[in-house]
Amino acid sequence: MTGLTELRIMLVDDHSLFLEGLQNLLSSEGIPVVGTAHDGYAALAQARQVKPDVILMDIHMPRCDGLAATRLIKAELPEIKIVMLTMSENDEDLFEAVRSGASGYLIKSLDADDFFDYLEDLQAGHPPFSPGLAEKILKAFAGKAGQPTGETANGEADCPEAAHLSPRQMQILTLVAQGQTYRQISGTLNIAERTVKYHMGEILECLHLQSRAQVIAYAARMGFSRSEE
Numbered sequence: 214m215t216g217l218t219e220l221r222i223m224l225v226d227d228h229s230l231f232l233e234g235l236q237n238l239l240s241s242e243g244i245p246v247v248g249t250a251h252d253g254y255a256a257l258a259q260a261r262q263v264k265p266d267v268i269l270m271d272i273h274m275p276r277c278d279g280l281a282a283t284r285l286i287k288a289e290l291p292e293i294k295i296v297m298l299t300m301s302e303n304d305e306d307l308f309e310a311v312r313s314g315a316s317g318y319l320i321k322s323l324d325a326d327d328f329f330d331y332l333e334d335l336q337a338g339h340p341p342f343s344p345g346l347a348e349k350i351l352k353a354f355a356g357k358a359g360q361p362t363g364e365t366a367n368g369e370a371d372c373p374e375a376a377h378l379s380p381r382q383m384q385i386l387t388l389v390a391q392g393q394t395y396r397q398i399s400g401t402l403n404i405a406e407r408t409v410k411y412h413m414g415e416i417l418e419c420l421h422l423q424s425r426a427q428v429i430a431y432a433a434r435m436g437f438s439r440s441e442e
Contacts, residue, residue, distance in 0.1 A: 217332055223248040223265035225256040225282065226298075227274040231321075235269070235298075238325060244332075253277025257285050260293060267335065270315075272299040272306055280309050287314035294335060307346055311426045317341035334395070338417070339410050340425045344394060378419055385412050389428055 222239060224246060226232045236246045248263040250256040254277045260268065268286065272279040283295050296317040297310045310318050317340040319331055331341035378386065381402075388398045395413070399406040413425070422428055 216336060217329065218243040218245070220332065220336055221245055221247045221263075221266045223250070223256070223259060223263060223268045225250045225253070225268060225274070225279065226271040227251045228271075238328075242329065253279060253282025253285065256282045257289070260286050260290055264290065265293060267332075268293055268295045269298040270295050272297055272301050272310070280306070280313050283310065283313040283315055296331075296335065296341065302346075304349060307349060316424060318346055319343050320346075334410070337410055337414070339395065339413055342425065378416060382412050382416050382419075385409060386416055386428070389413070389425070 222244060224232055224235055226235070229251070232249055232251075236249065239246050247265050248259040250259045252274045256268065256270065256277075270279040270283060274282075277285075279297060279299070283297075286293060286295060291314075294316040295314065296319060297306075297315050298319050298321060299306070300321050301307075302320060307318055317331070317335060319328070319341060320343040323331075323343060334341045384402060385398055388401060393401065395406055395409045398409045402409070413428070416428060417423070420428065
């Protein structure tokens with residue numbers, strides 16, 4: 214967890230008790246909290262001043278909610294990574310967060326060890342989603358995608374970027390598309406979790422994508438979400 218001490222985090226939540234508890238949890242591990250705010254407008258003003266690396270943002274807040282705040286902050290300060298940290302498991306909140314530019318979506322009920330694991334994922338360039346949420350994004354995109362464009366004669370999607378992926382990377386892309394977490398993929402393929410994360414970084418670069426959510430959407434469009442019997 215040593216690397217996380219270099220991560221400058223800002224917290225946004227309208228519940229003071231939760232905000233204080235989260236700040237204490239991060240501080241106890243030496244992770245600097247550079248600012249706090251209780252609504253979206255205050256978050257934007259604070260972000261302008263302290264320019265954090267990461268904002269952990271609640272969704273439902275007065276005056277300006279977390280989704281609107283995410284859009285405002287990403288429009289002005291696109292380099293800041295915003296992760297929704299919320300009680301809401303509502304699909305519309307999840308999808309709107311991704312559309313607004315959020316780099317991840319975590320449910321507040323997660324335990325501390327998993328929370329820090331997700332922060333490490335984020336720092337390594339792998340956007341975090343609580344279990345099951347990536348699969349929801351996949352299903353939504355798969356439902357909207359319809360017939361992939363540019364199909365070959367045998368009906369398979371023509372995706373030239375994917376042709377540059379190694380067989381191992383194709384396996385990982387398929388499992389991500391099926392909603393598996395990095396930990397689950399590690400167990401399925403019997404490889405180290407850090408190896409999965411490394412390959413995901415290579416997949417993002419090869420496909421010219423920025424986030425795990427975009428990888429899931431791409432994989433759904435290209436048909437990788439279909440389980441191989």
